[in-house]
Amino acid sequence: xxxxxxxxxxxxxxxxxxxxxxxxxxxxxxxxxxxxxxxxxxxxxxxxxxxxxxxxxxxxxxxxxxxxxxxxxxxxxxxxxxxxxxxxxxxxxxxxxxxxxxx
Numbered sequence: 001x002x003x004x005x006x007x008x009x010x011x012x013x014x015x016x017x018x019x020x021x022x023x024x025x026x027x028x029x030x031x032x033x034x035x036x037x038x039x040x041x042x043x044x045x046x047x048x049x050x051x052x053x054x055x056x057x058x059x060x061x062x063x064x065x066x067x068x069x070x071x072x073x074x075x076x077x078x079x080x081x082x083x084x085x086x087x088x089x090x091x092x093x094x095x096x097x098x099x100x101x102x103x
Contacts, residue, residue, distance in 0.1 A: 024087035030072045036090070038065040042078050043085035 028036060034055075041051040048062045055062070066078070075081060085091060 020087050021089055024084050025089070027073055027084060028088050028090070031069055035065050035069040035072070038062060039069050039081050039085050040090050042066060043082035043091055045082075 028039070031039065037055060038051060041054060046054065048059045048066070051057075051062045052059045057065075066081075070076065070078075070081060073081065073084065075084065
């Protein structure tokens with residue numbers, strides 16, 4: 001049994017995506033589509049070289065996208081970017097990296 005207050009909070013979390021998810025999605029709106037793709041790949045734990053191979057760009061371009069994304073989001077490192085992508089639900093939406101790399 002859950003108290004009515006806890007039940008209401010759980011329902012709100014799962015039906016509206018939760019305040020944390022909404023706030024994370026709002027912050028990520030500042031990014032270009034390509035920057036968002038790079039942030040998702042970062043959140044999946046890929047290195048710059050792996051991201052470049054997956055998204056068909058040079059490692060230097062990946063680094064530039066990561067730097068711009070961090071600056072736009074006002075965060076300091078890749079871990080914070082990964083947490084933000086997770087909170088926004090982007091990892092649930094993204095296919096596993098192995099499925100996206102062309103054969």
